[in-house]
Amino acid sequence: MSIVEKAVEKLKTLQPEPPVSPLVDVEEPAHPASTIERLSGRARTVDQSAETTPLWHVDQGALERAGLLPTGDEANDRLADELRRVKRPLMDNAIGKGAKVLAHAERIVVTSALPGEGKTFTAVNLALSLARELDFEVLLVDGDIPKCHITRALGLDGQPGLMDVLVDERRQPAEVIVRTDVPNLLVVPVGKRHPLTAELFSSLRMEQVLEELGGRHLRRLVVFDSSPLLATSESQVLASHMGQVVMVVAASQTGQHAVHSALQSLNGSPYVGLILNMSCLPASENYYYSYYGLYPRGRLAGEA
Numbered sequence: 001m002s003i004v005e006k007a008v009e010k011l012k013t014l015q016p017e018p019p020v021s022p023l024v025d026v027e028e029p030a031h032p033a034s035t036i037e038r039l040s041g042r043a044r045t046v047d048q049s050a051e052t053t054p055l056w057h058v059d060q061g062a063l064e065r066a067g068l069l070p071t072g073d074e075a076n077d078r079l080a081d082e083l084r085r086v087k088r089p090l091m092d093n094a095i096g097k098g099a100k101v102l103a104h105a106e107r108i109v110v111t112s113a114l115p116g117e118g119k120t121f122t123a124v125n126l127a128l129s130l131a132r133e134l135d136f137e138v139l140l141v142d143g144d145i146p147k148c149h150i151t152r153a154l155g156l157d158g159q160p161g162l163m164d165v166l167v168d169e170r171r172q173p174a175e176v177i178v179r180t181d182v183p184n185l186l187v188v189p190v191g192k193r194h195p196l197t198a199e200l201f202s203s204l205r206m207e208q209v210l211e212e213l214g215g216r217h218l219r220r221l222v223v224f225d226s227s228p229l230l231a232t233s234e235s236q237v238l239a240s241h242m243g244q245v246v247m248v249v250a251a252s253q254t255g256q257h258a259v260h261s262a263l264q265s266l267n268g269s270p271y272v273g274l275i276l277n278m279s280c281l282p283a284s285e286n287y288y289y290s291y292y293g294l295y296p297r298g299r300l301a302g303e304a
Ligand SMILES: Nc1ncnc2c1ncn2[C@@H]1O[C@H](COP(=O)(O)OP(=O)(O)O)[C@@H](O)[C@H]1O
Pocket: 066, 067, 068, 069, 070, 112, 114, 115, 116, 117, 118, 119, 120, 121, 122, 149, 277, 278, 289, 290, 291
């Protein structure tokens, strides 16, 4: 059973009628107080408008066709297991249980040196995996403005998104959040593309928007997909706003020099974890993609 199928199964147990169309009105069940809230003694932020917002149907078939979900039970189970190891340190950092306390640890960007290394695949599956955690909700932001792979795969082209709230300061960032029928998964599409993306990403408005999207919500993790670090300047700017960077490295594909340059461009990021993706290892007679958890920053680059 795939990650989305499992999430939809979970949804079915929480609500009597499953969603049948792209936009469906479903009342979200009240969540019990999270562990973080119980431990911290702080009240959960409740978005009143959430009660009445229609839910966007996440079409598993469309995601599979877009190459953003693994196909087959074996690949699925393996990925789910690997993502558990990948997400643990990210969650620990987000709640301040990591090795050091990180500013804006709730902001996580998935990036890589070059195109085709698995950024979008990782961002989507990581977000789905995090959404299954009881103590978090996940906001998946399509931060790859030129390609907008997530936006297209979810059928959200033409919807207002990140770029619209960056361009127009009168717009509330919450307006462009799409609530989905996958429990605990929210999405922000790209919106109307703009030629000055890097400038918009480095603006004060960007910091304001990020604060509204993540910082004010106690149990929310914000996962950004992004464009490649060595192909666009905007992804480096985007990463500079993040508390945590997940850098995907395609095994046997990305040269060491490219990985070094990409890591150098992340200089100043408080936490960088590496994922070795698409590693072909023999599994009985087949070969399969593989993730290997997060490595400490600098290990691949040969730093101390
Ligand atoms: N771990 C993985 N398992 C299976 N397919 C993967 C994996 N990582 C990437 N892919 C596939 O590789 C291709 C490129 O991935 P994508 O996430 O679009 O790369 P990027 O966003 O870095 O350009 C896609 O077809 C995707 O389905």
